[in-house]
Amino acid sequence: MNILVIDDEKPQRDSLSGFLKKRGYPTATAASGMAGIAHIEKHQVDVVLTDFRMPDQSGLEVLKAIKALNPTVDVVLMTAYGAVETAVEAMKAGAFDYLTKPIDLDELELLLTKIQERHYLISENEQLRKQLAERYKLPNLIYQSRAMAEVASTAARIASTRASVLICGESGTGKEVLAKAIHYASPRKDRPLVAVNCAALSDTLLESELFGHEKGSFTGADRQRIGRFEQAHQGSLFLDEVGDIPLATQTKLLRVLQERAIERVGGNQSIKTDVRLIAATNRPLEQMIKKGDFREDLFFRLNVVTINIPPLRERREDIPPLMDQFLSRFSKENDRGAMQFSKEAQDLLMKYNYPGNIRELENIVEQSVVLARGDKITTADLPSIIRQLPTESNPGLPEFSGSFAEQVAAFEQNLIRQALIQTDSVQRRAADLLGMTERHLRYKLQKYRMKD
Ligand SMILES: Nc1ncnc2c1ncn2[C@@H]1O[C@H](COP(=O)(O)OP(=O)(O)OP(=O)(O)O)[C@@H](O)[C@H]1O
Ligand SMILES: [Mg+2]
Structure with a gap:
């Protein structure tokens, strides 16, 4: 709490400010109302103690000028003993309180404690109000379910803090969308949100990506590089697929989180960074910890708050x-007028299991929009995996045609095609989804000549 003492008499000024400084309040002084106001214009001031009787401007005038400039500043007037009328007038003009001279220091201190408490209350109130407003309104997060309302409410509540957040969920559930929502609902929103996909990089590359490197620190490091941690300074760092960080890098990351400082690869200078960490994973980290593939201490650093x-x-x-939402977006993108799903198509879409979650739904809607013949998307326009969902009229048995081998092959190809659709054609993910190795998947793709 910053205090400004305005008094034309130097001994008075100095003794008050000396006392306040000793009590730990950053305190400035001014010898006149004008000088005081000039100070407030340039500096953060929370409380003003001003003398009432001064030669060029009365305390009352100073009070009014300050309130006009910044109504949140609390002004306390110091009046002569017995000047009740001026005191009343001051209170009417918005003074927080008044003290009679000679100033009783205990009384002053009590008053300052009261003001401080009020400031805390106000800022706490403000925070609560903001949180309430944000709670149901995280940008870009679409939902209707209670489960997601819960997720959004937790996200909104913790957005304003610096706590590390771990977002867990299957592929395509919206982990990245939520990470963005948290950042943009946080006080860091005007600072960068920097994302790193930890699965996409080899050990050494990941380290230099995260922490940066000095020129010549390894072959190929032909110039200095600023890492993501430094780029995210005062902002948020989104560590995507955090379960894929190799153990050696996990150890370094842990140290950085503990010390809140990084060292560039090949450098020896410790650089302070203030970063809010948001991590995401679709891997079962607890199981990985048991197997020794993920450091437990890092896990605890990351999941101060976990959102599933x-x-x-x-x-x-x-x-x-x-x-x-997807329908209106894709019909716009494809220059089609207002489109709609037929009732039957909607029913089928509601029934499907979406192993690829929202990303898959998004892809399905896009495909349907592109393929639809009219403005109404019918079941015939839906991708085959949805069309083939068992309904009352179609219990889901395939038509019998061709040899056993041919039908199995067709079935396999269909599975693979759907897995690719669900995963945006990322083969590693498609293999995961099918529960096979990426090598095996590649073999099948070659066998069926399904590559592009
Ligand atoms: N609540 C939501 N509202 C609107 N769109 C969403 C929502 N959640 C996810 N999406 C969309 O679904 C797609 C997948 O979301 P996102 O990339 O955040 O998922 P993810 O969990 O990070 O997936 P992965 O594990 O595969 O990286 C994106 O195109 C995103 O725009
Ligand atoms: Mg993601």
Whole structure:
């Protein structure tokens, strides 16, 4: 709490400010109302103690000028003993309180404690109000389900803090969307949100990506590089697929988080960084810890707050609003007029299990928009995996045609095609989804000549 003492008499000024400084309040002084106001214009001031009787401007005038400039500054007037009328007038003009001279220091201190408490209350109130406003309104997060309302409310509540957040959820559930929502609902929103995909880089590359490197620190490091941690200074760092960080890098990351400072690869200078960490993973970190693939201490650093995003099949109420949103976006992107799903198509979309979650729903809607013949998207326009969902009229048995081998091959190709659709054609993910190795998947792709 910054205090400004305004008094034309130097001994008075000095003794008051001396006392306040000793009590730990940053205190400035001014010898006149004009000088005081000039100070407030340039510096952060929370409380003003001003003398009432001064030669060029009365304390009352000073009070009014300060309130006009910044109504949140609390002004305390110091009046002569017995000047009750001026005191009343001062209170009416918005003074926080008044003290009679000679100033009783105990009384002054009590008053300052009261003001401080009020400041805390105000800022706490402000925070609460903001949180309430944000709670149901995280940008770009579409949902209807209670489960997601819960997720959004937690996200909104913790957004304003510096706590590390771990977002867990299956592929395509919206982990990145949520990470962005948290950053943009946080006080760091005007600073960068820097994302690193930890799965996409080899050990050494990941380290230089995160921490930067000095010129010549390894072959190929032909110039200095500023790492993501430094780029994210005062902002947020999004560590995507954090479960894929190799153990050696985990150890370094842990140290950085403990010390809040990084060292560039090949450098020896410790650089302070103030970064809010948001991590995401679709891997079972607890199991990885048991197997020794993930450091438990790092896990505890990352998951100060854990948010689990449930899979789409467990919150089907979210399907309709998401569908609507994707439909209007893709019909616009494809220069088509207002489009709609037929009732039957909607029913099928509500029934499907979405192993690829929201990303898959998004892809399905896009495909349907592109393929639809009219403004109404019918079941015939839906991708085959949805069309083939068992309904009452179609219990889901395949038509019998061709040899056993041919049918198995067709079935396999269909599975692989769907897995690729669900994963944006990322083969590693498609293999995961199918529970096979990436090598095996590549073999199948070659066998069926399915590559592009
Ligand atoms: N609540 C939501 N509202 C609107 N769009 C969403 C929502 N959640 C996810 N999406 C969309 O779904 C897609 C997948 O989301 P995102 O990339 O955040 O998922 P993810 O969990 O990070 O997936 P992965 O594990 O595969 O990286 C994105 O295109 C995103 O725009
Ligand atoms: Mg992601």
